[in-house]
Amino acid sequence: MKVAVDQELCDGYGNCVMNAPEAFDLDDNDKAIVIADEVPDGDGAVERAVVGCPFNAISTH
């Protein structure tokens, strides 16, 4: 599956990087960016990143 971060909603708390460092990083403006083209369906770390985002900025499809 693919992962996306809504840059408008992202406030740069970095919880996604803590939960799934293989999929997310923070850029120089402290906005989350996706660094994995594709992640395995049901990837536990990415699922934790989705629910662990305080502003529900992360989606998967």
Added chain:
Amino acid sequence: MVGAGLGGVRTAQTLRRLGHRGPVTLLGAEPSLPYDRPPLSKAGLAGERPPVWLATSPELSAAGIVLHTGVTVLSLSPTTVTTSSGSFSYDQLVIATGAEPRRLPVPQPPHGVHVLRTLADATRLRQVLAAGSRLVVVGAGVLGCEVAATARSLGVEVTLVEADTAPMRRLLGAGLGERLAAVHRAQGVDVRCGSGVTAIRGDSAVTGVELADGTVVPADNVVVAIGAVPRTDWLRDSGLTLADGVVCDESLRAAPNVWAVGDVCRWTGTDGVSRRSEHWTNAGNQAEAVAAAIVSGRPTPYESVPWMWSDQYHLKITCLGDPADGDDVRVTPLDDGDRLKAVFSRAGIVSAVAGFSAGGAVLRLRGALGKPLTEVAA
């Protein structure tokens, strides 16, 4: 789940996500749907953002999670929670009752003294933070600093009073604490450290705050932000061990089939150290760990790297790891302004990394925790 804050809600949601089939009940003390607390001292207090709901009614229904609101819990037996809304029997119980604001141990007038913990607290406080009014914030921890910053952004005249030598010193150490004090002063906050509060003046409403050094700071409102006390009164006769929190083992278990998560949980880490954490990420991580243990039937030691953030003015302050008083701190400025990263070490081993608007730089150093400082590039 007793408690419908982040810990309780995330436990319930994770139980469902991991396939738990039995009934799931959330008992919440407050009247509203579950909401997120961190924004209450930031954009939520400034009125810039509506409440961030942790779950809506349709989401709870779809997940088969039953929420009872406005419930006061009274006592706990090994099979039953007794509440103001009747008794609830359980096979597994998760205590997520959080903590309540510590009050100043001095007499105070009935109007003008505030605490900030709940949505109702934030709504009340927002109504009195008029531009030009005078606010004294007592306590310069994370919450007090955020309230000072938000109030200042609303045009309030703010005095920030702290008994310790610098804001957020216990978390960030004296050096970064003093830099933070300078940030607040540059924004027009009167920062007064090293002086506790001895009295709050005023008969029916606040007129001022009296400090240990004898000065009186005039005030229309006071916010008391001097820490929080775990909500465990209702557990007094439960047989559980209480010591500044519900005492749990390494896997967050307080007794057979009884667990605790979030601010109320005092657990023993795999390093043998007993700790309690009031950070948002910890509550969520503990909730997920307990839900996993309940579903799998296999409790495992809880391990998590502490991660916190705080929004103050233009700065987002982050801290990764477990800094302690007396750690050596190496500060690296990242620009001509306030941006910086700081590496904390103890006996040459990296204990924590913190940053002012440097979340990416801090997180990229997560592999350095527990490693020799000499291996960390400046």
